[in-house]
Amino acid sequence: MPIEDDLRASLRRAAGSAEPPGSAWDQLVDRAERPTPTPGTTRSRIGAGLVAAVVTIAAFALVFRAFGPPDPAGLDEPVSLPADALDHTRWLLDELDGVSMAEGPELDLAFEGGEYSARSECNDSGGRYGIEGATLTTSGGSQTDVGCQGAAEERQAAIFGVVRSSPRIELTGATLTLTSEAGVLRYVTHPCSLLTDDEVERATGDRVTSSGLVPLELMRVPGGPRSCSYEVPGTYTSVGVHVQPSTLEEFHATPDRDPESNITIPVEGIGDEAYIEGMGSISVFRGDHYVSIGLQHGAGTPDVTRVLEDLARAALGMDPAIDPINEPVPDDALVIWVEAPEPDDQVFQAPALRATFGDRETSLEAIETPGSEIAYPSRDLGVAVPVGTPVIVRTDVDRVVIRQLVDAGPGELVERSARRLPGELTVLDEPGEVAIAVSYEYLEGVGELGFTVQVAPDEPPDEGRVIGPGLRLCDVQRLDGLDLFGDGSLHVAWTGAPIKDNGRCPTAYDTPHVVALDLDADGSADSWTDLPVCTGCKPYAVTDLGGDGSNELIVLLQWNSTPQYGIYDVVPNGLPRAGGIYPIFVEAPGAPDAGLPAGEPFTLWAGGDEGFAAAIRCEGYPDDPRLVLTWTLSRSPEATTKVIHLTTLRLDEPDASGASVVVVSTSSREVPVAEPLPFSTPTETCGVIWEL
Amino acid sequence: METDDTLRTAFERHHEGLFRVALLMTGSAQEAEDVVQESFLKVRSKLSSLPEDQVHPYLRATVVNEWRSRARRQRRLTSRLPLLAPARVDTTPFEERDELWQLVLALPPRQRACVVLRFYEDLPLAEIADVLGCAVGTVKSQLHRALETVREGRDDADRG
Numbered sequence: 001m002p003i004e005d006d007l008r009a010s011l012r013r014a015a016g017s018a019e020p021p022g023s024a025w026d027q028l029v030d031r032a033e034r035p036t037p038t039p040g041t042t043r044s045r046i047g048a049g050l051v052a053a054v055v056t057i058a059a060f061a062l063v064f065r066a067f068g069p070p071d072p073a074g075l076d077e078p079v080s081l082p083a084d085a086l087d088h089t090r091w092l093l094d095e096l097d098g099v100s101m102a103e104g105p106e107l108d109l110a111f112e113g114g115e116y117s118a119r120s121e122c123n124d125s126g127g128r129y130g131i132e133g134a135t136l137t138t139s140g141g142s143q144t145d146v147g148c149q150g151a152a153e154e155r156q157a158a159i160f161g162v163v164r165s166s167p168r169i170e171l172t173g174a175t176l177t178l179t180s181e182a183g184v185l186r187y188v189t190h191p192c193s194l195l196t197d198d199e200v201e202r203a204t205g206d207r208v209t210s211s212g213l214v215p216l217e218l219m220r221v222p223g224g225p226r227s228c229s230y231e232v233p234g235t236y237t238s239v240g241v242h243v244q245p246s247t248l249e250e251f252h253a254t255p256d257r258d259p260e261s262n263i264t265i266p267v268e269g270i271g272d273e274a275y276i277e278g279m280g281s282i283s284v285f286r287g288d289h290y291v292s293i294g295l296q297h298g299a300g301t302p303d304v305t306r307v308l309e310d311l312a313r314a315a316l317g318m319d320p321a322i323d324p325i326n327e328p329v330p331d332d333a334l335v336i337w338v339e340a341p342e343p344d345d346q347v348f349q350a351p352a353l354r355a356t357f358g359d360r361e362t363s364l365e366a367i368e369t370p371g372s373e374i375a376y377p378s379r380d381l382g383v384a385v386p387v388g389t390p391v392i393v394r395t396d397v398d399r400v401v402i403r404q405l406v407d408a409g410p411g412e413l414v415e416r417s418a419r420r421l422p423g424e425l426t427v428l429d430e431p432g433e434v435a436i437a438v439s440y441e442y443l444e445g446v447g448e449l450g451f452t453v454q455v456a457p458d459e460p461p462d463e464g465r466v467i468g469p470g471l472r473l474c475d476v477q478r479l480d481g482l483d484l485f486g487d488g489s490l491h492v493a494w495t496g497a498p499i500k501d502n503g504r505c506p507t508a509y510d511t512p513h514v515v516a517l518d519l520d521a522d523g524s525a526d527s528w529t530d531l532p533v534c535t536g537c538k539p540y541a542v543t544d545l546g547g548d549g550s551n552e553l554i555v556l557l558q559w560n561s562t563p564q565y566g567i568y569d570v571v572p573n574g575l576p577r578a579g580g581i582y583p584i585f586v587e588a589p590g591a592p593d594a595g596l597p598a599g600e601p602f603t604l605w606a607g608g609d610e611g612f613a614a615a616i617r618c619e620g621y622p623d624d625p626r627l628v629l630t631w632t633l634s635r636s637p638e639a640t641t642k643v644i645h646l647t648t649l650r651l652d653e654p655d656a657s658g659a660s661v662v663v664v665s666t667s668s669r670e671v672p673v674a675e676p677l678p679f680s681t682p683t684e685t686c687g688v689i690w691e692l
Numbered sequence: 693m694e695t696d697d698t699l700r701t702a703f704e705r706h707h708e709g710l711f712r713v714a715l716l717m718t719g720s721a722q723e724a725e726d727v728v729q730e731s732f733l734k735v736r737s738k739l740s741s742l743p744e745d746q747v748h749p750y751l752r753a754t755v756v757n758e759w760r761s762r763a764r765r766q767r768r769l770t771s772r773l774p775l776l777a778p779a780r781v782d783t784t785p786f787e788e789r790d791e792l793w794q795l796v797l798a799l800p801p802r803q804r805a806c807v808v809l810r811f812y813e814d815l816p817l818a819e820i821a822d823v824l825g826c827a828v829g830t831v832k833s834q835l836h837r838a839l840e841t842v843r844e845g846r847d848d849a850d851r852g
Contacts, residue, residue: 003839003842003843003846004811004839006792006846007792007796007807007811007839007842008811008812010790010791010792010793010796011716011792011793011796011807011808011811011812012812013790013793014715014716014790014793015712015713015715015716015812016712017715017790018715018721018724019721020707020708020711020721020724020725020728021725024703024707024711024725024728024729025700025703025704025707027725027729028699028703028729028732028733031729031733498827498829498830512833512836512837514829528829530829530832530833530836532836
């Protein structure tokens with residue numbers, strides 16, 4: 001059964017494998033009444049115990065660190081606060097003007113080093129801050145400018161409005177309330193707030209074995225558990241930590257876990273209370289191993305560097321593959337991040353990222369992984385270089401961003417916009433041959449200057465060539481003067497890559513190509529179809545392989561060591577079938593053993609090299625052509641035998657349905673490896689001179 | 693209220709069908725319901741102005757794009773953590789899933805959407821392109837890739 005039919009049947013079965021909840025309408029009504037339409041689907045179920053524990057720890061820790069025990073008097077009237085009362089704290093919006101945000105997106109507010117950052121559903125805002133008495137003052141600042149609509153826009157206006165309007169500060173325990181004429185924001189301590197060893201130890205009584213401060217960042221993962229990410233102090237490596245159920249029994253009862261792929265390892269250095277769970281294809285893609293770390297209740301803050309090492313050695317059987325990025329950050333270093341563009345329509349386009357940093361060259365490879373389009377071992381490519389280091393970036397990506405990582409305290413790494421360039425910055429095109437002009441876009445910051453380097457090609461971008469209405473192709477190959485229907489009118493065929501949605505030509509070598517045809521002989525393409533492969537493809541020839549008086553178009557699909565050809569059916573206008581160019585498929589049952597499975601686009605080889613050899617010839621051409629194919633593949637240098645396949649085909653061209661290739665006969669026989677093919681491709685056969 | 697009546701009517705007519713489309717793309721009944729509800733709320737104010745025959749296509753496009761948007765966000769998040777991928781929360785035992793559906797669920801989001809819209813919803817290519825906001829040619833190439841991947845996966849399973 002063709003895969004399409006199988007898919008239809010499979011999807012119908014799958015669509016009935018679950019039923020929507022009976023209370024769906026009630027849920028929708030509840031949801032509509034909440035301040036934000038995005039519910040937290042995991043907060044109550046996953047990790048509630050540990051989240052609560054961490055919140056408690058964080059709350060105690062912050063209270064102890066900043067003020068000692070909370071002062072009940074502060075509940076009624078805000079008291080003057082120390083200037084650094086909010087420094088190094090992070091908060092999560094719990095209520096906005098009295099409306100609970102607990103089930104909404106995580107909107108945080110952080111204070112660090114005299115600067116604040118606030119987040120709405122759409123944008124981030126930040127600037128400098130200070131505390132005067134019990135008033136929060138802000139100055140300068142910047143804000144991202146992503147479009148925000150409806151209720152989200154109103155909430156954004158309230159959040160940023162309150163923060164910037166000198167709100168009154170109330171700090172009571174783990175709660176921060178900001179009040180101004182613009183509204184009231186009630187924040188609670190962020191579950192993944194910054195904790196020091198002392199804070200954790202004081203709050204829990206546990207001795208902490210970490211090497212220092214471990215900043216955590218709570219992330220919302222749609223459909224997944226809550227996670228915190230640990231930045232490995234002094235490096236660019238981060239480790240994700242899922243906040244899992246607080247007992248091991250619950251942890252292992254988490255649905256959809258494959259016991260075979262789990263590895264639970266006590267982590268040296270932090271006792272028996274932390275476990276590593278390895279999941280996914282760790283043995284297949286080393287750069288793609290999926291890891292989550294389950295922490296039991298009472299676990300201290302892990303030394304993530306050690307966790308990484310333990311994980312790499314014990315679970316993956318290798319040393320940590322985190323060089324060269326896992327290196328100490330030189331003071332005031334600059335980091336060049338080459339950002340991979342979002343894979344859009346070119347999902348199979350692997351951006352070539354290579355950069356030379358001083359005397360070190362590194363690269364970034366794209367890996368296709370199920371479910372994640374293209375995943376990168378590290379999405380950003382970056383290393384630290386001392387100021388003054390010549391930097392050469394070779395890239396075909398859209399932009400190069402320079403940022404600065406600053407060691408802002410023990411084990412703490414803060415990313416800021418870069419304030420200066422490295423000694424010399426050169427941006428080359430991907431082959432590394434042509435220097436690309438670089439322009440600098442300066443962004444106003446708060447007390448610092450950030451900038452983004454935009455790669456500006458010397459020449460206008462390739463926007464392809466229009467070969468017919470609505471069809472703009474890049475990498476165009478053209479073949480003129482084709483008498484397709486034997487009536488003397490001359491047609492044109494093209495191959496090329498359709499232009500991207502952004503109006504530019506794709507740059508990847510394996511971009512999907514099409515073959516297009518000028519059906520009505522007016523010089524303009526009016527029909528096209530996909531090519532299964534294109535490596536140096538081009539329209540090659542026309543010939544009548546079906547013996548019906550109309551020609552088929554032969555397309556050279558790849559021109560490397562062994563040319564491969566595709567045969568395309570050309571249907572004139574006026575037949576029961578719409579005129580156009582169509583791929584020709586192998587009719588069932590095909591000859592799977594001979595490499596011609598049913599339902600596949602028909603392609604052939606006429607020659608070969610090394611281990612692969614093929615030949616074709618026509619019999620009965622032009623009146624009743626039969627195409628005879630033979631090929632063989634030497635399985636290995638040590639093999640003493642090989643299999644020679646011999647298949648005879650004819651082209652079936654009914655008017656009303658698509659043309660197909662029918663296997664007339666096929667045979668395969670095992671022969672000594674030195675035996676040649678039964679025939680070679682003649683100089684000209686089937687009316688075509690084939691390249692071998 | 694008229695809007696709520698309209699929403700209720702649309703919900704009763706289209707909720708289950710949209711849930712099944714979302715289920716096929718997400719692989720999770722919980723997430724599917726989440727995506728569908730989110731989509732209803734997003735189009736709530738527009739429903740009353742839509743011709744009846746446009747309600748389902750509009751909602752379906754919203755569901756598909758809401759899910760793709762979530763998938764994109766999730767990819768961004770996980771890409772920030774090279775060593776971490778979120779465990780999927782799903783109540784459907786993996787082994788009970790249909791084999792081909794498993795292969796579809798492993799496709800990149802856009803290919804997955806193309807497959808579901810083409811082979812479950814039976815949409816023509818042009819309509820799929822409208823839903824996804826891309827060219828027909830892109831839909832074709834995405835479907836071609838998707839079928840290739842699914843076919844290879846099935847062949848591997850058959851051999852294996």
